[in-house]
Amino acid sequence: xxxxxxxxxxxxxxxxxxxxxxxxxxxxxxxxxxxxxxxxxxxxxxxxxxxxxxxxxxxxxxxxxxxxxxxxxxxxxxxxxxxxxxxxxxxxxxxxxxxxxxxxxxxxxxxxxxxxxxxxxxxxxxxxxxxxxxxxxxxxxxxxxxxxxxxxxxxxxxxxxxxxxxxxxxxxxxxxxxxxxxxxxxxxxxxxxxxxxxxxxxxxxxxxxxxxxxxxxxxxxxxxxxxxxxxxxxxxxxxxxxxxxxxxxxxxxxxxxxxxxxxxxxxxxxxxxxxxxxxxxxxxxxxxxxxxxxxxxxxxxxxxxxxxxxxxxxxxxxxxxxxxxxxxxxxxxxxxxxxxxxxxxxxxxx
Amino acid sequence: xxxxxxxxxxxxxxxxxxxxxxxxxxxxxxxxxxxxxxxxxxxxxxxxxxxxxxxxxxxxxxxxxxxxxxxxxxxxxxxxxxxxxxxxxxxxxxxxxxxxxxxxxxxxxxxxxxxxxxxxxxxxxxxxxxxxxxxxxxxxxxxxxxxxxxxxxxxxxxxxxxxxxxxxxxxxxxxxxxxxxxxxxxxxxxxxxx
Numbered sequence: 001x002x003x004x005x006x007x008x009x010x011x012x013x014x015x016x017x018x019x020x021x022x023x024x025x026x027x028x029x030x031x032x033x034x035x036x037x038x039x040x041x042x043x044x045x046x047x048x049x050x051x052x053x054x055x056x057x058x059x060x061x062x063x064x065x066x067x068x069x070x071x072x073x074x075x076x077x078x079x080x081x082x083x084x085x086x087x088x089x090x091x092x093x094x095x096x097x098x099x100x101x102x103x104x105x106x107x108x109x110x111x112x113x114x115x116x117x118x119x120x121x122x123x124x125x126x127x128x129x130x131x132x133x134x135x136x137x138x139x140x141x142x143x144x145x146x147x148x149x150x151x152x153x154x155x156x157x158x159x160x161x162x163x164x165x166x167x168x169x170x171x172x173x174x175x176x177x178x179x180x181x182x183x184x185x186x187x188x189x190x191x192x193x194x195x196x197x198x199x200x201x202x203x204x205x206x207x208x209x210x211x212x213x214x215x216x217x218x219x220x221x222x223x224x225x226x227x228x229x230x231x232x233x234x235x236x237x238x239x240x241x242x243x244x245x246x247x248x249x250x251x252x253x254x255x256x257x258x259x260x261x262x263x264x265x266x267x268x269x270x271x272x273x274x275x276x277x278x279x280x281x282x283x284x285x286x287x288x289x290x291x292x293x294x295x296x297x298x299x300x301x302x303x304x305x306x307x308x309x310x311x312x313x314x315x316x317x318x319x320x321x322x323x324x325x326x327x328x329x330x331x332x333x334x335x336x337x338x339x340x341x342x343x344x345x346x347x348x349x350x
Numbered sequence: 351x352x353x354x355x356x357x358x359x360x361x362x363x364x365x366x367x368x369x370x371x372x373x374x375x376x377x378x379x380x381x382x383x384x385x386x387x388x389x390x391x392x393x394x395x396x397x398x399x400x401x402x403x404x405x406x407x408x409x410x411x412x413x414x415x416x417x418x419x420x421x422x423x424x425x426x427x428x429x430x431x432x433x434x435x436x437x438x439x440x441x442x443x444x445x446x447x448x449x450x451x452x453x454x455x456x457x458x459x460x461x462x463x464x465x466x467x468x469x470x471x472x473x474x475x476x477x478x479x480x481x482x483x484x485x486x487x488x489x490x491x492x493x494x495x496x497x498x499x500x501x502x503x504x505x506x507x508x509x510x511x512x513x514x515x516x517x518x519x520x521x522x523x524x525x526x527x528x529x530x531x532x533x534x535x536x537x538x539x540x541x542x543x544x
Contacts, residue, residue, distance in 0.1 A: 005401045012399070059487045177392075184394055189402065192394075192475070193412045200412075200479035 016188035023186060035320045036160040042327040043161065044168030048176065049207040050214065051076060055173055069173040077166075087237070094235045108267035194342070201341035202334060209333050212297040216289065217244040223288050227281035231274055233261070243282070247289060248329055249313060250306040258282040304332055368393070368418065368474065374446055375416055377498045385491040392484065394475040398467035411453030411461045413477030417445050420471025424449065425464045442468065451502055454481055 031038040051072040058068035172179075180199075187195050221244030228236035239261050246253035261282070265275040304312070309329060316328025369386050372378040378389060395418070398404060404415060407427045421444045425437040440463060443449055453459055457478060485492030 005399065009399050009402050056486050060489065181392075181394070189396060189398060189404075192396065193405065193410070193477075196412050196477050196479060197410065200482075203479075 013188055013190060016186075017191070020186055020188055020191070035324075036164065039320065039324075039327055040161050040164035040168055042331060043165045044172055045206075046210050046214075046330060047076070047165065047169035048172040049210040051169075051173060052207060053211075065174060069170065073166075073170055073173065091237050091241075094238050098235055098238065105264070105267060109263075112267055197344075198338060198341040201344075202337050205337045206330070206334055210330060213248060213329070216293050216297055217248060219293060220244045220247045220285050220289055223285045224281065227284065228261075231277045231281070233271070233274055233278065234264070243285060247285075249309050252306065252310055254282065254286050304329070304336060308332060308336075368395075371416065371418055371446065371474075375448060376502060377414075377448070377451065377495055380494040380498060381491055385488065385494070388484070388488060388491060389476070392476075392480045394477070394480075396473050396475055398471050398473060400467055400469045400471075402467050404465040404467060404473065405450070405461050407461055407464045409461045411450055411456075411459055413453050413475055413480070414448055414451040415465075415473040415475050416448040417443055418472040418474050419445055420473075421445070421468040422449070422471060422473075423466050423468050425466065427464055437464065451499060452506075454478055454499060455503070 031041065054072040054075075055065075055068045058071060059065065063071075184192070184195070221240045224240035224243045225236055228240055233239070239257075242260070243254065243257040246257040249256075258278070261278050262275065265271045265278055309332070312328040312332035313325050316324035316331070318324070320327075368390055369383075372386050372389055372393075373381070378386065381389065393416075396415075398420075404422060405411065407425075421442055423442055424440045426440050427435055427437055430436045449465060450461065453461070454476070481492065481495065484495070
């Protein structure tokens with residue numbers, strides 16, 4: 001029996017939809033199977049969204065795409081070079097000092113835990129807890145040895161990621177649009193307008209999200225660095241960077257970031273007077289964020305619920321370690337934008 | 351010898367066919383050749399089989415389509431008196447015609463009619479995100495398109511107003527006629543009973 005036109009259209013639609021879904025599942029499979037590839041892709045998108053407005057501005061001035069994509073890329077490379085030249089040696093110096101001081105901090109921590117244990121011993125015994133001193137020492141030693149054991153793996157991944165990310169980012173800036181047009185050719189007709197709408201929403205919102213969040217992180221880090229340097233607090237650069245990055249996690253992040261600074265004050269008698277200034281600087285950075293940065297930068301962008309951010313970071317960390325934690329927030333936001341855009345389109349289409 | 355016989359300009363000629371079509375379309379008519387080339391790069395060619403729906407009335411719309419080859423039927427879905435949905439054919443569009451342009455300026459707007467390919471057709475889709483990108487990267491070309499788009503939408507509005515006015519006057523005439531008939535009938539019935 002000869003198929004009717006309606007059947008033919010339906011069959012073609014199923015085939016094209018199947019191919020389209022299969023293609024996406026294949027890409028997802030490759031990304032999950034090759035974590036370095038996934039991290040590089042997500043980071044390349046972060047760089048792409050960061051530089052895209054500049055590329056458009058340069059194109060508007062009449063520059064061809066090759067030059068318009070190369071100039072911001074070289075500028076970004078130069079900034080990274082300056083960062084490596086100025087910030088990395090300082091960071092390295094502070095990390096080295098921290099490594100040397102670590103055993104002393106651990107033993108002081110042990111002493112502090114012993115003091116607390118002696119005060120709360122009867123209560124803990126009733127609760128059936130093990131010795132707090134042993135637990136603390138065991139936990140700290142485990143964490144430190146785990147961290148140092150992971151460094152070679154992390155370094156190998158970093159080199160792969162460092163090589164792939166700029167390559168992917170430049171490719172996205174230069175040929176991204178051509179690639180997108182080619183991708184659109186495999187989209188079935190009945191999904192075409194939906195995909196265009198969703199892609200447009202993702203581009204606009206992810207661009208705003210990434211730019212706003214990176215500027216927010218940099219400004220909070222700078223605020224913290226100035227504050228900590230003013231009171232001459234050790235490891236100011238490490239702590240300010242940690243606070244800047246952890247501020248991406250609402251409510252919980254700044255508290256987690258402040259804990260090691262306060263712990264350092266508690267275990268070092270010479271830093272005890274800094275306890276109150278440290279609290280003030282951290283609270284100050286959050287007021288600066290809440291009063292100035294959030295209304296100016298973040299208010300209009302896609303925002304994730306704090307619980308979702310925490311869950312995404314934990315999930316990212318469990319699946320792919322430190323890199324997983326780094327990419328978890330942009331990835332979670334992309335998924336949120338995707339779901340919102342689908343929902344909005346479905347609502348508009350009755 | 352092959353080089354003497356083969357069509358060396360095939361690719362170029364197919365490109366110029368789209369370029370020619372774009373240049374003929376009122377929305378792109380003010381664009382210079384290099385601007386038309388930019389449009390060619392961002393436009394989305396789509397193939398539709400005869401009977402395949404391009405979009406349905408009530409769907410969220412993101413842009414316009416230009417017919418590169420083939421033809422389409424435009425239907426209006428209406429609820430009949432017994433609440434059943436019926437489709438009535440409004441018009442047919444052919445190669446060089448375009449439709450759905452209001453979606454280029456109304457973000458999140460809904461399609462006001464259903465479009466179905468009448469035969470195997472090639473359509474060129476030009477969408478809201480493409481227009482935004484063009485306005486950002488080439489504001490001169492973007493402005494030319496927006497200006498012409500305004501003209502098209504204004505003309506459509508004027509035509510719709512004309513039709514509304516003619517419908518209103520038709521309605522008035524009908525009312526008058528019915529009123530006159532009603533008076534005649536009353537007069538007739540009155541005279542019949544008296």
